[in-house]
Amino acid sequence: MMVSCSDDGDKVTTKESILNIKSESNHNLTQVGFSELIHNKDLTWSSFDNPSKDGWDSEHFANKAQDQLSVITNIIKGTDPTTDIKPVTEKVLFTTIRPESLDLVYSDKNFQVHRQNAKPLNINKGAELFLKNLNNSEISTSEEIQVKFKIIDVELSKNEFKSTQLYSVSFRTKESITDERSVWEITWDVNQKKELKISSLNVIDYERTIRKSSEKLFSDCTESIFSGNSSYKEQLSKGVNEWLEKLPAYAMLNRFGTPGMAIGDINGDGLEDLYLCQEPGIPNKLFLQNKNGTLRDVSKEWKVDWLEDSRSALLVDLDNDGDRDLVVAMYGNIVIAVNEGNKIGYEIVSVIPTSESTSSLSAADYDLDGKLDIYVCCYAPNKSSDAVAVQPMGATARRFVYHDDNNGPENFLLKNETDSGKTISFRNVTDETSINTNNRRWSFAASWEDFDIDGDPDLYVANDYGRNNLYRNDGGTFKDVAAELGVEDSASGMSVTWADYDLDGRQDLYVSNMFSAAGSRITSQKEFKPDADLGTRKRFGRFTRGNTLFRNTSEGFIDTSENAGVTMGRWAWGSRFVDLNNDGWQDLVVANGYLSAADNSTGDL
Structure with missing residues (x-):
């Protein structure tokens, strides 16, 4: 394995297992059984992803624990219409989930950060009180909520299962944005049906960060900056999934969707310009910055709309003449183009053979x-x-x-x-x-x-x-x-x-x-x-x-x-x-x- x-907190995956599905579907593949899965519609992913069958009982119970944590997630978000307390035993012991005795460790005009101190948390008891701790109206009634558990450690014995998980919740109200993170140490009771219920919960490493405004720190201005160019809608607004289905992929890096970029003032007007590498068969793009902050596409005019698979770029002065030349890592080569200055445009002066999968410069x-x-x-x-x-x-x-x-x-x-x-x-x-x-x-x-x-x-x-x-x-x-x-x-x-x-x-x-x-x-x-x-x-x-x-x-x-x-x-x-x-x-x-x-x-x- x-x-x-x-991962998403539940399943194991790798770059290779994702990338090899299509490339090896017509060849013998014995490592994970993708070929059989593709050609036999009666088979399901669970036929292969079966930890218990593979002798990994700890992962089997980790999956069950994740299911129960999903129930807890719904309670925290206020999306569970019932008061079902299935995830816990009736006599569950737990520390306060959102501690109030915190130390202020950072504060400025935008943020406050509080962390759990060394003072022991109170021990609470009972399923009803546990549910009350989970169902916090400040969180459940907020405008945006994101809750996530990631189980990072497990320990399995005969009648008991322990798990350690990272817990995070972020929510936005009309006045602020709050992010809370902690580690939950959980002991699960395992009944005769191999079902899990929380018998104890200890919260450690709690941290609360409050943004003193409901406004986001950053705004996505991509469309407003690029939309004046037809290449934005036709090319840049599409993702790697779009291109992988249509274009040839020569190197392993094509499947990663990681073409590079470079920023620099190429025409000496004091404004930073942008060069974008692209996947094979899609023209690279050069954008000059306008005084109002928008960008205009000059790729063809500057003779750099190359179609070769490009992974990385530099805008640097290679000949010490005061303007920025262009270096682009392509499939099997490094292309060097000199900035022609007053002539407006780049001229290729050297192509240096390298690896087929040049990743960066x-x-x-x-x-x-x-x-x-x-x-x-x-x-x-x-x-x-x-x-x-x-x-x-x-x-x-x-x-x-x-x-x-x-x-x-x-x-x-x-x-x-x-x-x-x-x-x-x-x-x-x-x-x-x-x-x-x-x-x-x-x-x-x-x-x-x-x-x-x-x-x-x-x-x-x-x-x-x-x-x-x-x-x-x-x-x-x-x-x-x-x-x-x-x-x-x-x-x-x-x-x-x-x-x-x-x-x-x-x-x-x-x-x-x-x-x-x-x-x-x-x-x-x-x-x-x-x-x-x-x-x-x-x-x-x-x-x-x-x-x-x-x-x-x-x-x-x-x-x-x-x-x-x-x-x-x-x-x-x-x-x-x-x-x-x-x-x-x-x-x-x-x-x-x-x-x-x-x-x-x-x-x-």
Whole structure:
């Protein structure tokens, strides 16, 4: 059973199990039985997803517990028309679900944050009082409500089942928006019919955040900014599901729906412009910003409406002439186009062969010669989706070490050797700079930063399926010091961002991974990989924890993720440090989700 995954709190899934359904439906597929499911209409998903049949009684009861938590969810939301108290025993013991004795830990003109203090909560008894605690009119009568439970740990004995779950509720009234989060420790009574009822509940780590206005912090202005262009309705307003059914998909990354973007002032008017990469067969887009904040499509006029599969882009000055040139990672190549300045438009000056699945680009002057160099991240091995000889992708492939794979494609470091005549050119210096060490991972993202404050930029690379890299720049050559400094963060790395979050003068590091409630439950059970050593089991368990915050100190890095409360970013594709409220402290924004339900029932985003 594969576990490093995001989930809806109930079932286990992976990127690969989703992606391989269509690509392998006409081939022998024995790993999870998708082929049989597709071709036999009498079979149901429950025929395959049967934890009890597979010997996972703990997961069987976790599913039953989730059903009861759904009943509790309806009571909290006020959508249960009855006073049915099926989820609990008559003599249930429980602490207060919404504690009132809280400490104020943060306050400004927009927010107040209160947290549970060390004072013990009162113990309450009885089903009727429990129901009263759940049925809070402030929540149930609010205008918008979202309630979610994620079971993250379970323990099964003969007549008792224990579960630990993350609980969150958000609701909006006419005066405010409230977000409450806590951890519920539940003991379930198991009767002779194997039915579950809560016999005790302990609430810990309660936190309440109140937005002192019912207005949202951000407004979606996409349509108002783009709608003056026909390409908005015809192209940009459609999602990846639309294009996957119509367009060829060459590389594994096409199924992820992650074409990149770049922002920069390309025409020197002081306004930031936008370049959008697109899926194969759909033209890339370049938008100039108007003075009123709207955007106009100049893709064709500027000669950059390329149809090739594009994953990432940079708008940077490569020839030091004062305007921004364009770098685009395409299927198998890096395209470099010079900004022609007064001529209005870009001209392709170089096409550099790379991997079929180039995932991202980052630029810095690593050798301090005054010219920007480029680091190229690559994800999957070439021909991983060759139509002639279909191969399983990622963790479903043979000889794949899920928790520590080292058979991915090479990343590249390209040195800028633009001459005095302004002819842009690059040379591959991956080997000669020693940045080829540990360079066969599945890389999603990289970011440059002078973490050791010695005057040159160092590089952190976030890798899927295992260890990350921190390449320390030693005067133009590199050494991977990730293990030495404790920042390998062996998990499903998908993005990286730097900032001095504690204001000590050193740049700290935040890495986006995947949080999985189901994975967290499973990897802690004795049934999971019983023949593996403890170290390997812990490595798998680490995949489920989520995002990581590393504090940079004079002695190296310290993992402060759990103390800071920043691990649960769900299926986190990207993150950024940013000072949202202009108070001088760096906040975190995490972009998450994948193929979410139309009603956003997963709570992502």
